[in-house]
Amino acid sequence: MTVEQNVLQPGGAAKHQQTFLNQLREITGINDIQVLQQALKDSNGNLELAVAFLTAKNAKVPQLEEATYYQTALPGNDRYISVGSQADTNVIDLTGDDKDDLQRAIALSLEESNRAFRETGITDEEQAISRVLEASIAENKASLKRTHPEVWSDSPNPYDRKRQDNCPVGLKNVGNTCWFSAVIQSLFNLLEFRRLVLNFNPPANAQDLPRNQKEHRNLPFMRELRYLFALLVGSKRKYVDPSRAVEILKDAFKSNDSQQQDVSEFTHKLLDWLEDAFQIKAEEERDGEKPKNPMVELFYGRFLAVGVLEGKKFENTEMFGQYPLQVNGFKDLHECLEAAMIEGEIESLHSENSAKSGQEHWFTELPPVLTFELSRFEFNQALGRPEKIHNKLEFPPILYLDRYMHKNREITRIKRDEIKRLKEYLTVLQQRLERYLSYGSGPKRFPLVDVLQYALEFASSKPVCTSPVDDLGASAPASGTLPPHTIEQQGPSSSDVPSTSPVQRSVIHKPFTQSRIPPDLPMHPAPRHITEEELSVLEGCLHRWRTEVENDTRDLQESISRIHRTIELMYSDKTMVQVPYRLHAVLVHEGQANAGHYWAYIYDHHQNRWMKYNDISVTKSTWEELERDSFGGYRNASAYCLMYINDKEQYLIQEEFNKETGQMLVGMDTLPSDLRDYVKEDNKRFEKELEEWDAELAQKAQQEKLLSQIPRTQTVQAGEPEYLEQPSRTDISKHLKEDSVQAINKALAEQEDRGPEAIMDTAIKLEYTRLLKLAQEDPPPECDYRLRHAIVYFIQNQAPKKIIERTLLEQFGDHNLSFDERCRNIMKVAQAKLEMIKPDEVNMEEYERWHQDYRHFRETTMFLMVGLEFFQKKSYMEALLYLIYAYQNNKELLSKGPYRGHDEELISHYRRECLLKLNEHAAALFESGDDQEVNNGLIIMNELIVPCLPLLLVDEMEEKDIVAVEDMRNRWCSYLGQEMEPNLQEKLTDFLPKLLDCSTEIKGFNDPPKLPSYSTHELCERYARIMLSLSRTPADGR
Helix, strand or coil: CCHHHHCCCCCHHHHHHHHHHHHHHHHHCCCCHHHHHHHHHHCCCCHHHHHHHHHCCCCCCCCCCHHHHHHHHCCCCCCCCCCCECCCCCCCCCCCCCCCHHHHHHHHHHHHHHHHHHHHCCCHHHHHHHHHHHHHHHHHHHHCCCCCHHHCCCCCCHHHHECCCCCCCEECCCCCCHHHHHHHHHHHCCHHHHHHHHCCCCCCCHHHCCCCHHHHHHHHHHHHHHHHHHHHHHCCECEECCHHHHHHHHHCCCCCCCCCCCHHHHHHHHHHHHHHHHHHHHHHHCCCCCCCCHHHHHHCEEEEEEEEECCEEEEEEEEECCEEEECCCCCEHHHHHHHHHEEECHHHHHCCCCCCCEEEEEEEECCCEEEEEEECEEEECCCCEEEECCCCCECCCEEECHHHEHHHHHHHHHHHHHHHHHHHHHHHHHHHHHHHHCECCCCCCECHHHHHHHHHHHHHCCCCCCCCCHHHHCCCCCCCCCCHHHHHCCCCCHHHCCCCCHHHHCCCCCCCCCCCCCCCCCCCCCCCCCCHHHHHHHHHHHHHHHHHHHHHHHHHHHHHHHHHHHHHCCCCCHHHCCCEEEEEEEEEEEEECCEEEEEEEEEECCCCEEEEEECCEEEEECHHHHHHHHCCCCCCEEEEEEEEEECCCHHHCCCCECCCCCCECCHHHHCCHHHHHHHHHHHHHHHHHHHHHHHHHHHHHHHHHHHHCCCCCCCCCCCCCHHHHCCCHHHHHHHHHHHHHHHHHHHHHHCCCCCHHHHHHHHHHHHHHHHHHHHHCCCCCCCCHHHCCHHHHHHHCCCCHHHHHHHHHHHHCCHHHCCCHHHHHHHHHHHHHHHHCCCCCCCHHHHHHHHHHHHHHHHHHHHHHHHHHHHHCCCHHHHHHHHHHHHHHHHHHHCCCCCCCCCHHHHHHHHHHHHHHHHHHHHHHHHHCCHHHHHHHHHHHHHHHHHHHHHHHCCCCCHHHHHHHHHHHHHHHHHHHCCCCHHHHHHHHHHHHHHCCCCCCCCCCCCCCCCCCCCHHHHHHHHHHHHHHCCCCCCCCC
């Protein structure tokens, strides 16, 4: 992007050409300027075709020559810039007038490119980028035709899409548009940028437009961007749809190519379009003065390039937007910057007759918003494709840029010389320390202090006069034991040592087989002969040498630490901490070079916390999480773009205030009237969705209420718990009937002469006592007494006493007790007592909730049991769906109390194992190469595994789940570096973005699988059998 595009200068073609060369260098990893220029020539200036030429397997890359390497020092060069350069008038022209055939060809190509630009207002570069934008739209449309539309579908419940309080609004991923979301959210959270966009007014002479296609694109895009920003400010939705803004990008160009968009490139083009839009407005409003473009003022700076080429000095000023930095070979951001600001032999800059070449860059004017583009991709010549660099690169939350400023160049040069001297001295010290820490001349080396200690231990060992093998070569006495005197005997001859048999050799100490070491057997080798005098001299020397080595090692280590500390503090003096830049946003990429997912960490300057913007999901985060995901070296995720803001320019993040009242403006109050009306209309539409949903639920509730009022005497006795109305109700009632009859018989045995009411009271007390005992026991996992009776579940979860009493009355009022006169009388008493209970005595809604929870618990148990049975049969597809619903239901139960559900870790373990095994199976099908099997493998991934990943990622405390997701992703990412058929590569490229999507949005699933009918006895028996058969013993859920 160029600030000078509005006035096409003769050097504009060279500027655009150099921009192409910069992009080719980054995409392909090739630094040879001649090779890049030749590729552009062969492709007639077509960027994508040039990439294809360079990435062909037969591409030959000549050796890099110093002259071509320092070609970047020439005036007009764009080596480091994302915008055009503007050379000073006093710059020395080093190019000359002579051009070879290649240069003439490039000039002709540029002339043709500029002619197209003048006619349409669109550069070849922009046309290439547009193909990617259109691919994203195509992907969005194609996703609607897939067999799994639930992947990108919204929840039917609008309350799932409702914004919570003042939580930031997310952006919906409308098909491979995570790059769009990451960039837009980062810019939106710059309050000054937000104000500029929201308050942008289209030019009054808009009816005279378009003068060319470029202007025809900019104003509609600005309109949609304003609408999008307004929704992000005041929407009542959890997330909004950016499709219309993306459609504008797509409609600007026409292409059928497909690839994933690049964050830095999109940011580059976005700011380009915004600059053009503001330039139109600025030119309209200028009053005889040169118009100021707010986008230029906000995002663009200048640096001075000072250099020498073959003894000839040059100096020129250039503008820059995004500042690209190489990552490979550097450990932190300052090292990247130092390398970017210095090239070649710096000393040659200060000498008059040096034939060497070198250059320095010095910032003369820094933008308020400084963006670093981290180049994490390089071209692998062997594989013929780009690869991502996963190296760790640290960056600070506060970055001081004083050392790179032109005004500080003299002191910086002094400090750089001092650092260079210190590093040279540091290298010498480290080499000396290494000789102490790795001593020896052979392949194995040891710390010298340890070598001396070992020598001292050897010399101090008790001398022996026998060979270490002599006492093993002879035979022992027949008894198999050594006479006591033989151990004390010492002599130079092996014949003087008694022989030992194989049995006797077992006396030698062996760990785990002998309780103590034979007292007179040396543990280590020892000297054969050493006098006291010799030992005394040797011990003295070794002690002294060891102490000297320890002191030398400590001194070296302390000196190295001091030098490190000195280097770290070299720029910490007051004069070098006057230009602080605070980290505002980090754009993260996870995946490989040709596929992946983007999200952003953005600093909330008013709440002083980091927020994670991942498409529709916006969550609180921490610096520790940012480090883990952004520094690299840990996973496939790493920072790709860093956005710093001038910490002294508070207007960048300052809220607006009402000029009359002085109160801070928030939310809708910050919007212009036209946008306020637009957001209100959208909110009304969403509120209507909520009302329609509420009306639908109310209608369903009314229907259920009417159905519940229908007499149930034909099926079950009124007042019977609803969970008995399942298909297995007869079996459950039969099970309760047996318990009730046993209690009644015991009560009759105790109080035979009493009336039915007294007997019923006694029977209820006996039954309650039995159930209370079961609830208080701590049975093994396979015996879950909660499944035997609802009262056990209620007691363990501290249900109200009235709930338990009514449940017991309903048990004894069950119509199944009418089989004989005595039980019938008790049943009638129980039914009469149920009718006497007043509405204010028992909250029936609460009563129904408790029984509903118990039905939910039994249902969860059946999901778990059936899922585990399928798992043991290795039917992982069938098992997965049951275990998913078991886990989700169980999580909901456990949220109400620790005894409401089953062991969460158990269900999580088998759910995770199902996914891992299905992933392995799908990968094996993909590796087969057979079209049908490849498709089957991708169906498994798309319809089973990908929708399940958010379930594993939603709880970041579950480290095992996160590791499992990483393992699955890494398995598929590993294919990117392998040779495969083009159709397989295409399918993999289409599939990977879905797999690498880090959104924790829960995708839609099919309806829960149907559960078989089990009696209580069958349920308890099958549950016990499956739990006993598990190799992994679970907890009992309590």
